[in-house]
Amino acid sequence: MQNIPHTPVLYREVIETFKNIDGGIIIDCTMGYGGHSSMILEANPNIELIAIDQDQTAIDFSTKRLEEFGDRISIRKGRFSSVIKDIIAEYGVEKIRGVLADIGVSSLQLDQKDRGFSYSSDNLDMRMDKEATLSAENVVNEYSTDELENILLEYGELRNYKKIASAIVNARPFASAKELSEKTKHLMPHGKKIHPATLLMQAIRIEVNDELGELKSLLQSIEDSEFCDAIVAIISFHSLEDRIVKQTYSRWSKNCICPAEAMRCTCSRDNAKGKILSKKPITAQDDELKENPRSRSAKMRIFHYER
Structure with missing residues (x-):
């Protein structure tokens, strides 16, 4: 092999x-x-x-x-x-x-911090195809509260999706995934093996890449x-x-x-x-x-x- x-x-x-x-x-x-x-x-x-x-x-x-x-x-x-x-x-x-x-994000994309897939990334991108027009920055900084609520509920299955969406809208603009993760971590589920921001990142990524x-x-x-x-x-x-x-x-x-x-x-x-x-x-x-x-x-x- x-x-x-x-x-x-x-x-x-x-x-x-x-x-x-x-x-x-x-x-x-x-x-x-x-x-x-x-x-x-x-x-x-x-x-x-x-x-x-x-x-x-x-x-x-x-x-x-x-x-x-x-x-x-x-x-x-x-x-x-x-x-x-x-x-x-x-x-x-x-x-x-x-x-x-x-299906989903590849290890290659996760490994490259500049792609913005990680909660610790210094940018907001998440596009699997770099030539695509919609990025995570567009979603986070331009979507309405209702649109954010919908993707957080449907794609992230987050129970307090309304509070998270409101917190994002009130604190934006965001320039990085790291900043987004830090500003919303108090609203994220804890106690699991995954990072608290995982479901938030998942929801945004699914929206960006359909x-x-x-x-x-x-x-x-x-x-x-x-x-x-x-x-x-x-x-x-x-x-x-x-x-x-x-x-x-x-x-x-x-x-x-x-x-x-x-x-x-x-x-x-x-x-x-x-x-x-x-x-x-x-x-x-x-x-x-x-x-x-x-x-x-x-x-x-x-x-x-x-x-």
Whole structure:
């Protein structure tokens, strides 16, 4: 195995998920440092892999890191929800055998303080794509109180979202994540293993990058494609993402699509797109939890798309 800056989460479980794929293309929707991509290419010598990332820094790093795999690896820049449509149109559904998405901020982005993802950063940015127009600074300093309340409640699931939103509005403008964290820490939940500002940063980051919208669009693109035989594995890091994946997989696995209020089934009862391979979310093993704290909240769900 190559020496990589950070071992990707659920690395053994990802390798196990795709181990029986002996040809075709696997799409890594969230390349980052290229850890998952590298491991999949090593474990599956007969497959090709297309990796997607919207972060040019990640692309520059991983292009060099993955060059040893030659023409077996192709890297595309952009949001995975749209790029995957282009890939499917280019290669056809028959050739796509696997899709992996590690949703959320990457270790590469967290490691770079100037990207503004950390509560200790000296700026407010949080853009996964540096060319995007909306930044954390825009959200924190320009959103109305109502808009801030909505994202703090929906994306951060913070109970005292009204007080936090009011405190932000009254104390702005903010120039750094560090300043924002300090000015609001007295309102944040304490006593957990995570930093008090984590949920606040999470809510702002999700808004800046439209992360839930991206996930929904990715799942819709997969659904629209009607894959013939493909493994879909989604790794999420909080309940909002996991709920979307769980509900989508459940819908994909149903034979009957008649409305709940129907007196009797009138559909063909053969509408299932495949089967769920993980009845419960797959989580990190004890040794990984000790080595990589980020894996603590990682959950992977797997679906076998077969039509």
